[in-house]
Amino acid sequence: MIQLVWFRMDMRVHDNPALFHACQQGQPVLAVTCLTQQQWQQHGLGQRKWQLLINSLHGLQQHLHDLNIPLLVLNSGDFHSSVDDVKALIQRLASSDMPVSDVNFNLEYEVNERKRDIELQRWCQQQNIGVNKFHDQCVIPPGEVVTRQQQPFKVYSPFKRAWWQQFDRYNQAPLAIPQPPVDAITPDLQDIVKELSAALPAAENDPLWNCHELAVHEQLEEFLQHRARYYADTRDFPASPGTSSLSYALSLGLISPRQCLYTAWQKNGCQLSGGKAGLASWINELIWREFYRHLLVAFPQLCKHHAFKPETEGVPWRTSAAAERDFQAWCEGKTGYPIVDAAQRQLLDTGWMHNRLRMISAMFLTKHLLIDWRRGEAFFNQHLVDADLASNNGGWQWSASTGADGAPYFRIFNPTTQSQRFDSAGEFIARYVAELATLPAKSRHQPNSLECQQNQYPTAIVEHKFARQRALDAFKQTMAEANNDAVQPSLIE
């Protein structure tokens, strides 16, 4: 009997619960992964991250090979055909007298992903094949952090308090690399793998994002040793390397959140808050990540890009031809607001954007340009190497004030003030907006400065004061209408 491990967004052998469990059963272990590029495109994910996934698979395949576990690669198209392909694999193994005892995998929480897993599980039950599912994307599984009324939290700080209280029950050292039984892989099984496995597309090294899981461990170690202590003070300044930059690795599952949290918790004297301010602050960001994942599971409409606050669906997002030109300018980093353009160009150049800039840029699109947050969400999703539905949606709905615990609609960032505050030396702007690099630092923040225009930098596509008022009016009116609708019944009485 064979233990099958289906790899998805868990591109690692360390602290991998599904793999670990499979290896403990004293049976041969076979790994399989499905390349679902068509599904990937339907989900609006981009090429750069796709290549990182391929790169990760090369490392994973090598690691698994060292453990005497073959990794079978299937070319599947979409999720539905991936289920068919895994079924076919199981049948092929059975017909060669190598029946699968259990299918093991780590859960993904998005709607299509869960449908896929349910489809497979139904079939496995009919065939008397075990299905072992594991939680590895959150330290505390979604659904386990609830209010006294057993309801999901909609606000971050009470969620965090409840999460803290549960942490002890789930906190544990990362699982070691498993040890599969020796000589478990028969020549017959090797033959089937050779016969069925598609060629893995070539790895193309991305100099910015290392997809080898041991390199990611080193990155975590380096961050915690040398930079985490300054995190609270540097994390908001995009010009300095204050953040861990591990988001891409978490999104691909090159490292587990449990390993990140356990290690940080340990380095912080075994506490989540208090201790060293930098570590506590980083831990807090990891809990935000948990919060957004828990929300996505508790409110599956989020997967379909519905606003968390239904009344905000009435905001009159601009759709004119002018708005279209504005959107294009935003995408290309040509809005005439230096900090916004620097942010967008960082995304296009590197596949990543600093978190402070994500807030500034998202707020500029949704408030100053009054363009639907879903368009920005889709653009980020297309270009971010750390693209992740829960975190990206959570961040966008926060900025757009449509979210569970979003910024109040009237808290509109002033891009110039933010720029002066968080890039005071104009260092980050200079790095990504070449037109402004030669200006004195203090002249790099303001849109429409004379020097800007001499350097062929775009004039601002919208004026701040006007745009701010337009957004305030639009939201105020939408909220008032929603309120009226709500009190209508009592008026009729």
Added chain:
DNA sequence: TGCCTCTTCGG
């Protein structure tokens, strides 16, 4: 994980 405007007060 604001920003703006208005007001007051000391220089």
Added chain:
DNA sequence: CGAAGAGGC
């Protein structure tokens, strides 16, 4: 006339 605080959005 700049700083600092209050209150509204």
